[in-house]
Amino acid sequence: MGSINASSPQLTRSAVSAAHELIKEHIHLTPVQTNTTLSTLASTPQTAEALKGTQWEGQTPAYPKIKLFFKCENMQRIGAFKVRGAFHAVKRLIEEQGLEEVQRKGVVTHSSGNHAQGVALAARTFSIPAHIVMPTISTPSKIAGTQSQGAIVHFSGSTAQEREAVVAKIIERTGAILVPPYDHPNIMIGQGTMALEIQAQVDELVRNDPALSAYGGEKGKTLDAVITPCGGGGMLSGNAIALHNTGIKVFSAEPSFQGGDDARRGVEAGARIETVKTLTIADGLRTPLGDWTWKIISDSKYVAGLYSVTEENIKDAMRLVLERMKCFVEPSAVVGLATILYNEDFRKMVEKEAGEEGWNIGVVFSGGNTTIEAITKIFATVPEGVAKRAEGTVGKDGKKEVENVAG
């Protein structure tokens, strides 16, 4: 099958910097926001009650010191980070094959989600025909959304085989070039550009207001770690490449529901898990790692730790982000925050590694493409504990929350 097959860039920070130069005129510099309520919550031990029924029941709750910096990629163009990789892949194609040639061939991808919109937008920007293969059962609004970006939508069945058969036919007929959703160096490097921004924005925020930092920003650096959601691993591996050897650790967050934490389990077992079948509410994270992303993510010199959270953790975190931060996110976006707030393994690790000084952690909100109806469905049956925990934080708003926006 045809794909982005030209010479791949090095998987290095300087390749990420070059990618950033290439795409930055096409993407938003999304804001980094801070929130006192959430940083306070992250720095408060969970109750013994909250740990009941979890694997940490009966243990002393961790007491880490954490300041949070939220990278709002939900405010990115098309509402998700995916435009970064899409623009990078498309611009590299143009560099390598010439605009006319790429316009003649077109590009193709299969996705019913944010990647489809990203590729459609990037292609439209350069008047390149974009073929998007979507399952027949996709929601009408997603089909309409992709079409409104000027893409040609093709329908297929829902399985990987059915999708790929349609893609293959399109390639055969048109010569279109495949832009894969995550498992390609150009995509990984493109997604990693957000890490450069986070680093610079947190530096600026802390320079302007040292109180935002866990330790007043006097360590010579300001950012200690970044945590991102992990589905196919494009964003996680990209961030890990960008921050490799900077002293800033990169962590992974996944949903554990029905084995959705395939990256974590694979790394633990020492072998990539090649298929995942989960219906987690974090629907952007239902995919397994690919060969390329596995290589980076399974290397502990790149990704310092992989963690997972339950569906309830995701819902609790999502409620906090919507109702307290007033920020509209999709469920996949909050698994990083959920890990920080509710995963005791992560919290104990931070307590131990960060010590008295604490850590400043960058948390990627990956996207905001959901609907009122989808949220309604997710919260239709709210367990007691969730509602109670969320209420306990009502109104504990502090100063210095929203103005801290580094553009």
Add this chain to the structure above:
Amino acid sequence: MGSINASSPQLTRSAVSAAHELIKEHIHLTPVQTNTTLSTLASTPQTAEALKGTQWEGQTPAYPKIKLFFKCENMQRIGAFKVRGAFHAVKRLIEEQGLEEVQRKGVVTHSSGNHAQGVALAARTFSIPAHIVMPTISTPSKIAGTQSQGAIVHFSGSTAQEREAVVAKIIERTGAILVPPYDHPNIMIGQGTMALEIQAQVDELVRNDPALSAYGGEKGKTLDAVITPCGGGGMLSGNAIALHNTGIKVFSAEPSFQGGDDARRGVEAGARIETVKTLTIADGLRTPLGDWTWKIISDSKYVAGLYSVTEENIKDAMRLVLERMKCFVEPSAVVGLATILYNEDFRKMVEKEAGEEGWNIGVVFSGGNTTIEAITKIFATVPEGVAKRAEGTVGKDGKKEVENVAG
């Protein structure tokens, strides 16, 4: 009944500036955001279909040219603009009576909403006891929220008489000073401080990027109008006072449901409407104007026009703000945007007044204090048309949307 009774400030722009100096260390400088999708929608004529069944059915849809600038008071402390008036009122009390005296007496108000939280926070900041009278039927989360701000909650029945009886008893027993929710010069002047920020922030945004302006910002001014929701009228009158004689027009937006547009109707009839009984989803706007706010709002030298919107208009606008802008707001917050998008009287007026050049309009998002459950309830029965119209705008995202945040 005791109330803020000391010498009132002049109702002038310079009084608003003085108020701003007094409170600015206690409030957030909330961001002003722009959004290409919504500005484009505002500058696109409604369809004949959309006007069916409205009072404008069969008329040629207006074709105004509008650029929108959203003042995100949903990101204000306690999640709403109400802290501005509350801090101003409390600080003036301290100036007039001395901190010790105010601490001895305490403050009191009746509210189940944002004003209660605002007064509680302002009082707590200066270690002043705050008594908040809330209806027994208030939702537990609001009671918990008010208590978590350190306020003493007292319960009453739901009618104005029952509430005021409890307030009177508290004043009798403690000497507490009443901080009214809107109908007092100190409250109006305090809320008006947002207008100074909007003006400066829009200037800055347009200076940095003239493309954000309807006319490239070359008129000597950048902001043409501000539209705010109107309930009791504290915010509307405050903005009108702040922008009086600046050339920037101020407009009012109300829900029309069950006569919720009492300000508009009162101004039309030439007499204040003193009671309102509406269950509009814009629950912050269910109150009538007071004597003080009426004086300003009924004066067309202050408020240039009053408009109203339907419940469906509010829901449509709310969906756009949540799903497209990724901004979490309460229903009351979007009546200004709903007016701009759906009220043909307003749109025709802009087309006529603004002409070819168009207008830059500041739109106040007054607050974001709602819950997932409340939103679920509001959208439980979505009429066909609403869902369809919302879908039609999916993915029409442009460039330069989110980074334009003037802190």
